Amino acid sequence: MLGTERKTDEPYGIAIRTYVESPRHADEYLEASLAMRDSNGTPIPGYGWMFPTGNGTVNLGVGALSTMKGFRKLNLNTLCDIYRDLIADEWEVGPYLEKPRAWRLPMTAQKRHGLGWVAVGDAAGLINPMNGEGIDYSLESGMLISDLFLQNPSTATTEYDRIIGERFDGFLRTGRRFSYLIGHPLILRSGLRVAVANQFMANMTLQVMGNLVDNSTPGAAGRVLRIADKALATADPILRKTRAKQN
Numbered sequence: 001m002l003g004t005e006r007k008t009d010e011p012y013g014i015a016i017r018t019y020v021e022s023p024r025h026a027d028e029y030l031e032a033s034l035a036m037r038d039s040n041g042t043p044i045p046g047y048g049w050m051f052p053t054g055n056g057t058v059n060l061g062v063g064a065l066s067t068m069k070g071f072r073k074l075n076l077n078t079l080c081d082i083y084r085d086l087i088a089d090e091w092e093v094g095p096y097l098e099k100p101r102a103w104r105l106p107m108t109a110q111k112r113h114g115l116g117w118v119a120v121g122d123a124a125g126l127i128n129p130m131n132g133e134g135i136d137y138s139l140e141s142g143m144l145i146s147d148l149f150l151q152n153p154s155t156a157t158t159e160y161d162r163i164i165g166e167r168f169d170g171f172l173r174t175g176r177r178f179s180y181l182i183g184h185p186l187i188l189r190s191g192l193r194v195a196v197a198n199q200f201m202a203n204m205t206l207q208v209m210g211n212l213v214d215n216s217t218p219g220a221a222g223r224v225l226r227i228a229d230k231a232l233a234t235a236d237p238i239l240r241k242t243r244a245k246q247n
């Protein structure tokens, strides 16, 4: 209604989550599976995660990017069951404590403000395609626009666009381009091998997945991202043309 819908030609995500009991509810580690397979061993689009919540339960969920092969045929509830079965023994998980709930992950927005309104967080398309995280962007964008309004209401929205553009848009655009690549199961699997090939790569993968690095970060990790940025920008038309089939 406001015109802040996602851009329909850009990638987006979907995710579902629930909670289960586990004796490992206070572990210090989370677990993620980026190469999901069905019971016949056939690769299926999507990734799963599990993290301890410290109150007797763990958060368990799965998500998928619209760029992944077979995305349109994906059933999130089935994928969630598959992931639960995958980790059931290792984490000694019980049955679902609540019906798994799913939401969309919009990764773009047509616009971020209009007469009398400003969009923050998901509504502003601020979700990292590389890990599906959006809580910190929501908090940051909300704090930013409040501060800008307090400073000068007449320039707040223009400044908001500028700062969000500088701080997040480039990085998130790189993430969306990257999602075209990992939408191909073969590239995803080879990429995963590279991502943990040595300590440097494993650290960097962890930093990217943990939202601890972006292309403005000083040092080697930031440099690698800046190079990836440029390479993916050049390859953008090819990435779109050769994207994996959603059916």
Ligand SMILES: Cc1cc2nc3c(=O)[nH]c(=O)nc-3n(C[C@H](O)[C@H](O)[C@H](O)COP(=O)(O)OP(=O)(O)OC[C@H]3O[C@@H](n4cnc5c(N)ncnc54)[C@H](O)[C@@H]3O)c2cc1C
Pocket (backbone or CB within 6 Å): 014, 015, 016, 017, 061, 101, 102, 103, 104, 105, 120, 121, 122, 123, 127, 132, 133, 134, 135, 136, 138
């Ligand atoms: C399954 C799943 C797991 C996720 N896990 C993570 C994670 O581990 N880490 C992470 O960083 N991000 C995660 N995300 C993404 C994260 O949840 C969102 O990016 C974040 O919640 C966005 O915050 P928000 O305030 O922009 O929107 P929301 O959290 O969606 O808040 C919007 C609120 O507005 C309310 N609302 C909507 N319409 C109206 C209306 N007309 N009137 C009044 N209220 C309204 C909604 O009910 C909702 O409470 C996950 C998303 C999903 C789907």
